[in-house]
Amino acid sequence: MFRRESVTSFYKALEALIGDSADFNDYTDRAAALLSDELGVSVTFCEIFGKRWSFLTGDGLISAGTSRRETFEAKGRLFGLMAYPDPGETLSWDLIKPLLIRGFSLFLI
Amino acid sequence: MGKMSVKEWADNVVKEEEIDRYLDNGKDFIDHDAIERHLEKNKKSDKIKIRDIIQKSLSIQRLDPDETASLLHVKDPELWQEMAAAGLEVKKKVYDNRIVIFAPLYCSNLCVNNCLYCGFRKDNTHEIRRVLTPAQVRMEAESLVKMGHKRLIVVYGEHPSSDADYMAETIRAIYDVKEQTRKGTGTIRRVNINAAPLSVDDFKKLWKAGIGTYQVFQETYHRPTYKKMHPVGPKSDYRWRLYTHHRAMEAGIDDVAIGALFGLYHWRYDVMGLLYHAMELENKFDGIGPHTVSFPRLMPADNAPYSEHSRHLVSDEEFKKLVTVLRLAIPYTGMIVTAREKPALRKDVIKLGCTQTDASTRIGLGAYSEQYDRQDKERQQFVLGDTRELDDVVRELAQMGMISSFCTAGYRCGRTGDKIMGLLKCGTEGKFCKLNAVLTFREWLDDFSSPETQKIGEELIRKEIAEIKQDDFFQNNPLLKEFEDYYQRVSEGERDLFL
Numbered sequence: 001m002f003r004r005e006s007v008t009s010f011y012k013a014l015e016a017l018i019g020d021s022a023d024f025n026d027y028t029d030r031a032a033a034l035l036s037d038e039l040g041v042s043v044t045f046c047e048i049f050g051k052r053w054s055f056l057t058g059d060g061l062i063s064a065g066t067s068r069r070e071t072f073e074a075k076g077r078l079f080g081l082m083a084y085p086d087p088g089e090t091l092s093w094d095l096i097k098p099l100l101i102r103g104f105s106l107f108l109i
Numbered sequence: 110m111g112k113m114s115v116k117e118w119a120d121n122v123v124k125e126e127e128i129d130r131y132l133d134n135g136k137d138f139i140d141h142d143a144i145e146r147h148l149e150k151n152k153k154s155d156k157i158k159i160r161d162i163i164q165k166s167l168s169i170q171r172l173d174p175d176e177t178a179s180l181l182h183v184k185d186p187e188l189w190q191e192m193a194a195a196g197l198e199v200k201k202k203v204y205d206n207r208i209v210i211f212a213p214l215y216c217s218n219l220c221v222n223n224c225l226y227c228g229f230r231k232d233n234t235h236e237i238r239r240v241l242t243p244a245q246v247r248m249e250a251e252s253l254v255k256m257g258h259k260r261l262i263v264v265y266g267e268h269p270s271s272d273a274d275y276m277a278e279t280i281r282a283i284y285d286v287k288e289q290t291r292k293g294t295g296t297i298r299r300v301n302i303n304a305a306p307l308s309v310d311d312f313k314k315l316w317k318a319g320i321g322t323y324q325v326f327q328e329t330y331h332r333p334t335y336k337k338m339h340p341v342g343p344k345s346d347y348r349w350r351l352y353t354h355h356r357a358m359e360a361g362i363d364d365v366a367i368g369a370l371f372g373l374y375h376w377r378y379d380v381m382g383l384l385y386h387a388m389e390l391e392n393k394f395d396g397i398g399p400h401t402v403s404f405p406r407l408m409p410a411d412n413a414p415y416s417e418h419s420r421h422l423v424s425d426e427e428f429k430k431l432v433t434v435l436r437l438a439i440p441y442t443g444m445i446v447t448a449r450e451k452p453a454l455r456k457d458v459i460k461l462g463c464t465q466t467d468a469s470t471r472i473g474l475g476a477y478s479e480q481y482d483r484q485d486k487e488r489q490q491f492v493l494g495d496t497r498e499l500d501d502v503v504r505e506l507a508q509m510g511m512i513s514s515f516c517t518a519g520y521r522c523g524r525t526g527d528k529i530m531g532l533l534k535c536g537t538e539g540k541f542c543k544l545n546a547v548l549t550f551r552e553w554l555d556d557f558s559s560p561e562t563q564k565i566g567e568e569l570i571r572k573e574i575a576e577i578k579q580d581d582f583f584q585n586n587p588l589l590k591e592f593e594d595y596y597q598r599v600s601e602g603e604r605d606l607f608l
Contacts, residue, residue: 046523050284050319051298054361055523082522 007092010038014099024107025057031103032058035096041083048078058082072097074104118269119221122343124308131355131393137348138389139330143174144381151178159188163195166437169202169534171391171398177384177438181377181430189430193461196436200462203441205539207514207546208506209465210499211260211301212253213447215472216241216279218490220266222305222342224328226373226419228410228490229266231342235412239474240270243282250283252477254295256469256499257557259515259549262324264303264472264490267343273311276304277318284319290556293604299517301366305344306353312360321520322400323357325350326368330382334374338415354390354399363526364400365390368445371423372407376431380438387439397526401443401465402435404428408449408491416491425454429461436462441533451494456505468502470495503553504562507569514546515553518607540582544592544608547573551599 014034021027028045035043036059044058048071056079068083070093081100113121129135162176172180183189217240223230241249253261263279265271280300288295301322302315315323329335332347339345354365367386369379387398406423410416423431428450436444446455446463448470459466471477472489503513518541519529532538547570554566574596583589588608595606 044523049317050280050300051517052319052321052520052525053523055525055528 007095011095011099013038014096014103018103018106021103021107024104027103027107029057031100035081035083039083043084044082046080046082048080053080053082070097072101072104074101075108077108079104113269115221115269119267119342122267122306123346123349127308127356128346128348128352131352132348137351138385139332139351139382140385141332144330144378144385147174147178147381148181148377151175152182154179154182156185156188159183160191163192163437166199166440167195167202169199169440169536171387171440172384172438174381174384177381177434178377180434180437181380189433192433192437193429196433196462197460199436199440200444200464201539202536203533203539204443204464205543205546206510207512207516207542208459208463209260209443209514209516210258210503211262211465211467212256212258212499213264213303213467213470213472214246214249214253214261214283214477215264215474215490216246217266217268217271217275218474219268219270220342221268222344223340224344224413225338225340225415226370226407226410226413227416228413230413233412237474240268240275241279241474243278245475245478246279247282247286248478249475250286250297251288252480253469254286254288254297255290256477257290257295257515257553258469258499259295259297260299260301260321260517261297262301262303262467265305267305273307273314276302277314280315280318280320292555292602293552295556296605298515298605299520306350307356309356309360312357312362316361320362321517322364322366323354323362324366324368324401324403325353326370326403326405327351327382327386328370329373329379330369330385331374331378338373351386354386355393358390358394358397363394363397364520364529366401366403366443366445367399368403368405370405370407371428371431372419372421374421376421376423376427380431380434383435384438387442395527397530398439399442400525400529401445402439403445403447404432404435405447405449408494410491411489428454429458432458432461432463441530448493448495448497449491452497452505455495456509459506459511460509466502468497469499500557500559500562503558504565507562507565510569510572512546512550512569512573513553514542515549516542516545516607518545521607540580540588541608543573543577544588547577548592548595548599548606548608551596552604555600555602 017030021030032043032045042059045056046053047056070081072079218229219238220229220231223232283297283300299321302320303324335347357365369383391398407416407419443464445465446458447467506513554563599606
C-alpha cells in the first residue's frame with residue numbers, strides 16, 4: 001500500500017526528485033529509496049548490458065529472491081528495476097515507468 | 110586498425126599511463142623480496158599454528174602472506190589431510206556442493222606474442238591460423254547450446270584481427286543464439302572472456318556488450334621467469350598484464366578472474382603471487398577480490414619445447430597441495446579446474462574445494478561445429494587431458510554427490526563486485542547457489558541428459574530438495590515457497606527462472 005495519502009502525492013514526490021537531485025547518481029539513489037519507502041518493497045535499479053544487469057543503486061539485493069523485473073529505456077540505454085518481494089498491485093508500473101524514464105533521461109548526458 | 114601494420118598495432122598496445130596510475134610510489138604490488146622472506150621464515154610451523162590458520166580460513170577470512178607461506182611448507186601428511194578436508198568445508202560454506210559447468214570457445218589463434226610454452230606463439234609455423242567470423246562463432250555457440258551449455262569462456266589471441274571491437278561483436282553474436290531443446294529453449298546466458306590485457310576504453314566496449322567475468326592469467330609472478338618466457342610483443346610488459354584487472358575494474362567490469370600457469374616457476378612462489386594479487390584487488394577496490402582463481406598446469410603444446418622441459422613442472426601431488434592452499438588462503442573466491450587435467454586427477458582436485466569446471470571441452474578453432482573429434486595439435490593452444498562429454502562429467506559429479514550447476518543468476522540480478530563479495534563472505538550467496546543449481550539442473554536433466562545420468566540425477570535432486578527444506582536459512586523464508594513454485598514451472602517446461 002502507498003504510505004502517502006494518495007497515489008497522486010506519491011507521483012508528485014517522484015516528480016519532485018527531478019528538481020531536487022544534483023545528478024544522475026543522486027537521482028537514482030533517491031528514486032530507489034522513495035520507491036522502497038513508499039511502496040514497502042525493496043527496490044534495485046540496474047543498467048542492462050547484453051544479459052548482464054549491472055547494479056546501480058537500491059536496497060533489494062540482500063532480500064533477493066523472486067523479483068518482479070521491469071525494464072525501460074532512457075537516452076538509448078536500457079535499465080531494469082527489480083522489486084522484492086513481488087508487490088503485486090502496489091507497484092503501478094505502467095504509471096511509474098514514464099516518470100522514471102523522464103527522470104533518467106534528464107540526468108543522462 | 111586503420112592503416113597500421115600488425116607490428117605498429119602491437120607496439121601501441123601498452124599505455125604507460127594506464128599502468129603508472131595504479132602504482133604505489135612507483136612500485137607494483139609484487140614484492141619479490143617480501144615473498145621470498147615470507148617463504149623463508151615460515152618453513153617450520155607447529156601443528157597448533159597450522160590448525161589455527163585452518164580455523165581462520167573456515168571462518169571465511171582471507172589468509173595473510175605468513176599464514177599462506179606456513180601452509181605451503183606443511184610436511185605432515187596428516188595435516189595435509191586436515192587442510193584438504195577444511196578446503197572442501199570452506200567451499201561448501203561459501204558455495205554449497207554445486208559445481209558450475211562451463212565450456213571454452215576459442216575464437217582466434219593469431220597472436221603477436223611469442224610465449225615459449227604456447228602453441229599460439231607467432232613463430233610456431235605449424236599452427237593453422239584462423240579468426241572465426243561472427244557467423245562461425247555463432248555456429249560454435251549453437252553447437253554448445255545443443256550440448257546443454259549456458260556459460261562460456263571465450264578465448265582470443267592477441268592480434269589486431271581479434272581486437273576489442275571483434276570481441277564485442279562475438280559476445281553479441283553468442284548472446285543472440287537460441288536453440289530448441291527437448292522441453293524448451295536453450296541460450297548462452299553468460300559470456301566470460303579470456304583475453305589479453307586491454308586499455309580502459311577497450312574494456313568499456315566489452316562492458317557494454319554484456320561481458321560476464323574478465324579473466325587473464327599473469328602466467329608467473331616471478332619477474333625474471335616472466336621476462337624469459339615472454340620475449341616479445343605486448344605480453345613482454347609484466348606490469349601491463351599485472352594491472353589489467355585494475356583497468357577492467359575501472360571500466361566497470363567488477364568480476365575479474367586471476368590465475369597462474371603452474372610449471373613456469375616454483376609453485377610456492379606463484380601461489381604467493383596469486384595471494385598478493387587478491388590482496389591488491391581487495392585493497393584497491395573496496396574489498397572486491399578475484400571472482401575466481403585458476404591454476405592451470407603447463408601442458409605439452411605443439412612446437413613449444415619449453416612446455417615439456419621446464420624444470421618447474423608440477424607433479425600431481427604438488428598440484429593437489431597448491432590447490433589446497435589456494436582454497437584456504439582465499440576462501441571466498443571461486444576456483445576453476447579445467448580439462449587440461451586428466452579425469453582422475455580432476456576428480457581428486459574437485460574434492461579439494463573447486464567451484465567450477467569445464468566439460469565436452471574442445472579448444473581447436475571451430476572444433477564444436479566442425480566436429481573434428483580428435484585433438485588436433487595444429488589447431489590448439491595445448492593438449493587436453495580430459496575430452497569427456499558433458500553428460501559423462503555431470504554423471505560423475507552426481508556420483509560424487511555434487512550437483513552440476515548451470516546457474517548464471519548472479520550477474521543478471523546485479524550480484525557482482527562488492528555486492529556478491531559481501532554475500533559470499535556471509536554464506537548467503539551459497540544459499541542462492543543451491544536453489545539455482547537445482548533449478549538449472551532440473552532444466553538440464555529434462556533437456557539433455559542420457560537415461561543413465563537422468564536416473565542418478567533424479568536421486569540427487571531429491572536429496573538436494575530435502576536438504577533445502579531442512580535448512581534453517583529457508584525456514585519461514587518466502588524464498589522456499591518461491592523456489593518450489595519455480596521448480597514446478599521449470600519441471601513443466603518453463604525456462605530460465607532464477608533467484
